[in-house]
Amino acid sequence: MANYQKILVAVDLSSESKVVLRKAQLIAGSSAEIYLIYVQEPMDNVYVGIVPQSAAFSGLGDLEAQLGEELKQKLLALGETFEIPAERLHILNGSPAHEIHRFAEENAVQLIVIGTHGQKGLQLLLGSTANAVLHGAACDVLSVRIGASR
Amino acid sequence: MANYQKILVAVDLSSESKVVLRKAQLIAGSSAEIYLIYVQEPMDNVYVGIVPQSAAFSGLGDLEAQLGEELKQKLLALGETFEIPAERLHILNGSPAHEIHRFAEENAVQLIVIGTHGQKGLQLLLGSTANAVLHGAACDVLSVRIGASR
Numbered sequence: 001m002a003n004y005q006k007i008l009v010a011v012d013l014s015s016e017s018k019v020v021l022r023k024a025q026l027i028a029g030s031s032a033e034i035y036l037i038y039v040q041e042p043m044d045n046v047y048v049g050i051v052p053q054s055a056a057f058s059g060l061g062d063l064e065a066q067l068g069e070e071l072k073q074k075l076l077a078l079g080e081t082f083e084i085p086a087e088r089l090h091i092l093n094g095s096p097a098h099e100i101h102r103f104a105e106e107n108a109v110q111l112i113v114i115g116t117h118g119q120k121g122l123q124l125l126l127g128s129t130a131n132a133v134l135h136g137a138a139c140d141v142l143s144v145r146i147g148a149s150r
Numbered sequence: 151m152a153n154y155q156k157i158l159v160a161v162d163l164s165s166e167s168k169v170v171l172r173k174a175q176l177i178a179g180s181s182a183e184i185y186l187i188y189v190q191e192p193m194d195n196v197y198v199g200i201v202p203q204s205a206a207f208s209g210l211g212d213l214e215a216q217l218g219e220e221l222k223q224k225l226l227a228l229g230e231t232f233e234i235p236a237e238r239l240h241i242l243n244g245s246p247a248h249e250i251h252r253f254a255e256e257n258a259v260q261l262i263v264i265g266t267h268g269q270k271g272l273q274l275l276l277g278s279t280a281n282a283v284l285h286g287a288a289c290d291v292l293s294v295r296i297g298a299s300r
Contacts, residue, residue, distance in 0.1 A: 003176045026153045143284055143291045
């Protein structure tokens with residue numbers, strides 16, 4: 001059995017993304033392909049029920065496009081730092097767990113690497129992205145503990 | 151940053167345990183220490199509310215001891231197959247997630263490897279051992295998908 005050859009690293013583009021990527025690179029063999037993925041949730045998903053649907057928010061589409069451009073630049077910079085070819089950097093749109101599963105299956109990914117803060121209590125019940133990714137994944141999942149002491 | 155040097159592999163001693171161990175060994179560097187752990191839940195935990203607490207079950211302690219011996223032999227055999235020294239094979243007693251977390255912290259483990267069947271629906275809500283291990287772990291967790299097509 002060979003080591004993981006196709007690895008999907010899902011990041012939130014925070015500064016902690018580097019920790020997650022570094023772990024993925026340590027596990028990856030020299031011949032492994034790493035896909036670096038960011039999933040942008042549509043703003044109307046995020047804000048539904050929080051902000052009123054008024055004319056003041058008709059600019060949401062523009063804002064989303066602007067944010068998308070900023071995220072793209074961040075992803076490109078991160079890819080450059082870790083020497084991941086531009087064709088393996090992807091911004092997907094939709095629900096994170098769903099998009100990660102879909103991309104993993106379409107690209108025959110063998111390992112998904114994702115950061116987690118190790119939710120407890122209520123957060124555990126509500127579920128986290130790492131939790132949602134774990135369930136329903138057709139491949140192995142490495143959950144990298146963020147902010148851990150070791 | 152060095153690769154994982156201390157790895158805890160938690161198995162249920164089913165035939166699928168070999169798949170989980172093999173993945174752990176692929177990730178482990180040549181100098182890494184692998185601890186192979188089985189957690190035996192006390193029978194009165196497992197059967198509480200299922201079987202009546204009657205005199206017919208006064209032999210539960212003997213049965214538990216006998217089962218414990220069989221599990222020990224299985225763990226030893228698995229350890230031998232994967233060349234894990236006997237002093238790194240451990241049978242713990244208690245709640246799986248709790249014992250795995252405790253052992254990991256006491257031994258400064260950097261990665262926990264555990265098998266998962268990828269629960270969906272109701273099982274997702276009820277939680278699985280892999281899920282319980284992920285939450286509250288102070289280190290990284292690799293969930294190895296059992297019965298997956300790749």
